[in-house]
């Protein structure tokens with residue numbers, strides 16, 4: 072039976088997610104409903120994508136009994152309220168990254184998911200790409216020895232995008248794109264808490280971070296460094312250096328289609344989209360969707376690849392980095 076998806080928002084990433092689902096077998100994944108703040112937006116989205124039900128409020132989606140899982144694609148200041156709405160309505164949820172504005176909100180969401188006994192996952196889509204699966208296999212089998220250094224970058228010019236730069240819309244490089252570097256580091260170091268985090272950077276006049284550089288020290292003198300920026304395009308690659316070898320992830324490290332292991336490159340092409348996409352390589356959103364389906368089929372409440380503990384660790388590290396750089400959201404007060 073197909074997994075029946077309901078979409079919360081008719082925005083840009085909801086469009087890409089829907090296009091990505093269409094690259095999977097229709098007997099496995101169906102979008103059956105979309106909800107937006109305005110009914111006209113939901114209806115327009117539904118007609119563009121051939122979705123049967125359109126709602127003019129998120130509450131109506133929460134009341135729809137014929138949905139297996141809700142995809143939350145609203146901007147991040149609204150992740151807390153929407154996730155609580157759906158978990159309390161006993162809906163399984165896949166919520167876009169970052170899961171929330173801070174660790175306090177993340178804890179509230181995860182507690183509600185647990186209390187209501189629903190599946191819940193932060194949509195860190197990178198973790199489900201075939202390259203990420205292969206990296207985890209290579210690391211587990213010791214192919215590059217003990218990892219001593221991870222370096223990652225994500226910088227792109229986003230000064231014209233309101234939600235990237237305005238504080239009340241959840242702007243800031245770290246939460247929007249730095250999170251991809253941080254999640255890679257956490258994945259490689261197996262969810263270990265760093266012994267030390269040192270962050271430096273600066274804010275825009277709006278009070279959100281434009282560019283941040285972070286170094287992290289883990290046990291046994293293992294290091295990581297990452298840069299994120301809303302101002303400049305960076306090489307946007309990543310490298311994992313072990314005592315016996317090197318894994319390189321060329322751009323775009325957050326949605327990779329090629330990898331170089333000890334000098335040997337392998338390509339992992341993505342399926343072509345049926346409609347133009349808003350973001351780079353978005354048909355790769357299919358892999359996280361399939362992970363959700365597999366978890367639901369097994370009756371799991373969380374994914375072992377992007378667990379609740381992984382989301383909390385990310386949020387706590389983001390809080391610490393923001394504390395050092397001086398980025399404060401209204402949600403922190």
Ligand SMILES: NC(=O)C1=CN([C@@H]2O[C@H](COP(=O)(O)OP(=O)(O)OC[C@H]3O[C@@H](n4cnc5c(N)ncnc54)[C@H](OP(=O)(O)O)[C@@H]3O)[C@@H](O)[C@H]2O)C=CC1
Pocket residue numbers: 079080081082083084085106107108109112144145146147149167168169194196234240247350
């Ligand atoms: N995994 C990935 O590759 C990507 C993930 N993302 C994540 O997805 C989320 C949405 O990003 P994106 O789609 O680009 O954002 P959009 O600007 O397209 O907004 C998404 C939706 O959020 C709601 N929204 C927007 N502004 C407001 C507001 N001022 N007040 C209340 N609700 C608002 C709207 O919902 P409605 O339709 O109901 O009106 C809107 O459609 C972010 O959290 C982002 O981090 C974004 C891009 C790529």
Ligand SMILES: O=C(O)[C@H](O)[C@H](O)[C@H](O)CO
Pocket residue numbers: 229232235247248350351
């Ligand atoms: O998750 C992402 O990839 C980012 O949110 C977007 O791609 C970025 O903000 C460009 O708008």
